[in-house]
Amino acid sequence: MGHLLEIDDVTKHFEGLKALENVSFTMEEGEILGLIGPNGAGKTTLFNLITGTFPVTSGAIRFNGTDLAGMGPSKVAALGIGRTFQIVRPFAGLTVEENVLVALGVSHYTGFWKSVSRYRTTDTLAAARELLGRVGLGNLADRKGENLPLGLKKRLEIARALALRPKLILLDEPAGGLRKEEMDQLIDLVREINGEGISVLVIEHNMPVVMRLCRRIVVLDHGTKIAEGPPEAIQGNPQVIEAYLGREDDA
Amino acid sequence: MSAYYITVAITIGIYIILAISLNIITGYAGQISLGHAAFFGIGAYASGMLATKLGAPFFLCLPFAVVVTGIVGAILGIPCLRVKEDFLAITTMGINFVVQAVFLYVPFFGGALGISNIPVPSFGGAEMTKPMYLVMVIFFILIAVAVDGWLRRSWAGLALASIREDETAAEMSGVNLTRFKVVAFVLGSAMAGLAGSLYAHFMSFISAADFGFPESIVILSMVVFGGIGTLWGPIIGAIILGVAPELFRPILDYRTLVYGAMLVVLMRFQPQGLVGIDSFITRNVKRIFAKEAA
Numbered sequence A: 001m002g003h004l005l006e007i008d009d010v011t012k013h014f015e016g017l018k019a020l021e022n023v024s025f026t027m028e029e030g031e032i033l034g035l036i037g038p039n040g041a042g043k044t045t046l047f048n049l050i051t052g053t054f055p056v057t058s059g060a061i062r063f064n065g066t067d068l069a070g071m072g073p074s075k076v077a078a079l080g081i082g083r084t085f086q087i088v089r090p091f092a093g094l095t096v097e098e099n100v101l102v103a104l105g106v107s108h109y110t111g112f113w114k115s116v117s118r119y120r121t122t123d124t125l126a127a128a129r130e131l132l133g134r135v136g137l138g139n140l141a142d143r144k145g146e147n148l149p150l151g152l153k154k155r156l157e158i159a160r161a162l163a164l165r166p167k168l169i170l171l172d173e174p175a176g177g178l179r180k181e182e183m184d185q186l187i188d189l190v191r192e193i194n195g196e197g198i199s200v201l202v203i204e205h206n207m208p209v210v211m212r213l214c215r216r217i218v219v220l221d222h223g224t225k226i227a228e229g230p231p232e233a234i235q236g237n238p239q240v241i242e243a244y245l246g247r248e249d250d251a
Numbered sequence B: 001m002s003a004y005y006i007t008v009a010i011t012i013g014i015y016i017i018l019a020i021s022l023n024i025i026t027g028y029a030g031q032i033s034l035g036h037a038a039f040f041g042i043g044a045y046a047s048g049m050l051a052t053k054l055g056a057p058f059f060l061c062l063p064f065a066v067v068v069t070g071i072v073g074a075i076l077g078i079p080c081l082r083v084k085e086d087f088l089a090i091t092t093m094g095i096n097f098v099v100q101a102v103f104l105y106v107p108f109f110g111g112a113l114g115i116s117n118i119p120v121p122s123f124g125g126a127e128m129t130k131p132m133y134l135v136m137v138i139f140f141i142l143i144a145v146a147v148d149g150w151l152r153r154s155w156a157g158l159a160l161a162s163i164r165e166d167e168t169a170a171e172m173s174g175v176n177l178t179r180f181k182v183v184a185f186v187l188g189s190a191m192a193g194l195a196g197s198l199y200a201h202f203m204s205f206i207s208a209a210d211f212g213f214p215e216s217i218v219i220l221s222m223v224v225f226g227g228i229g230t231l232w233g234p235i236i237g238a239i240i241l242g243v244a245p246e247l248f249r250p251i252l253d254y255r256t257l258v259y260g261a262m263l264v265v266l267m268r269f270q271p272q273g274l275v276g277i278d279s280f281i282t283r284n285v286k287r288i289f290a291k292e293a294a
């Protein structure tokens, strides 16, 4: 109890493949927690488990003390967990504004009368404009999602996640594919979001980005947690170094 | 207007409702359906049988057909929830064949003889004339357009669009996939049931042959030809492809073949259809208006 997010002895098997084995850690409110590990370590799988894409094989995931078992993605989203994707998935054929409006409607998708009401109101459009302004997409509201460059698609995904009014957002490799100055802007944006009281769980391969963002890091390798602690301790941890170097040996 | 023109107009009117209803499922929610004629048929049989077996008046038969078809749409939608794209296409096609076979082989549904002597609706104590029937069909088209226009502006409509674009991102944005796919299936099926009821009481005789897979292709062609996912596309498509066989009688027998070939060509060169965003017509109309405004 008391933790924002509690990963409690979570195991996930995909038909014999052990993607995660007895992983446990907790996350506190207001924290930016880094989740790192070599490719195939199970990081994205953990995001998919948190968001309810598929069930855990064993163990439990609790959010603000509530067990998320059996909830399914739309309910988890409504509870206040937003996410972005390692391979971006904006709504390609919808405008940037509509992309954000979809998630702003989260409380309208449950009751009949709420879901039949109009979605373009002064309030919702103002909220969408505010969110787009925050991520620097204010003047691109009418652009199609598919017509943005990668860096802006990633920002659009962040705006869409924020539109859920989440307590926690999960960022899956937000700096992947970004240029240097885009990375700096991203770090500023994540800090700003965190400054508003939204907790952030971030998967990231770019070590400087992780080191600058996070005070605490969890390391996964081959589905198990091999380390947890502040960046300095992680950097010097022999097991972590071996996990990363071992991977380079394979390559 | 001669009786011939009125008959053609009523037929096209019924196709307009069918095209609008399929557009909700396939255009808005992105769930391909190759079996929409099944729901057209279920509405026609529900209405026709209530009228002939129990002697119910048309104005009871029609809402009955809408409700029954909506419910069946929800039930038959269940196997469609877990499949996508090609598998969904095959599943809906299968539904069409099964429904048609039930009409054809289950004696309760009249077998090969179908349902005959479905009464013409009466209005103000007398049988409806054909022009009156046309007015009624137009009235129901207006209702269908109103429902459609409302859906497009609602959160439910936005939820359907998000599902069409990306199911995973949609559910992570709070959209319950099952709930909204069922909404699309029920709404689209119920509206097809309405069209079926209008068809049954206009033709006075229906049989399984009217609601086969080729009919589904005709409806889908209208939606795609006019502009899938748009408000006016299905209506324009239904009018043009509804009139075409009347103008070119010889193609009537090859209608499915011609429409099928047209679908393939359209998908290759103009997938937006006639009035879809970025179609050659929309672009040129926009250009003309831009010139006039300048």
Ligand SMILES: Nc1ncnc2c1ncn2[C@@H]1O[C@H](COP(=O)(O)OP(=O)(O)O)[C@@H](O)[C@H]1O
Residues within 6 Å of the ligand: A014, A017, A019, A037, A038, A039, A040, A041, A042, A043, A044, A045, A046
């Ligand atoms: N839906 C799935 N079905 C089967 N195997 C999967 C699935 N998702 C991930 N995996 C496997 O689980 C392992 C961990 O993958 P992932 O979580 O994507 O790693 P990463 O740490 O790089 O994000 C990989 O071997 C991957 O192939």
Ligand SMILES: [Mg+2]
Residues within 6 Å of the ligand: A043, A044, A045, A086
């Ligand atoms: Mg990953």
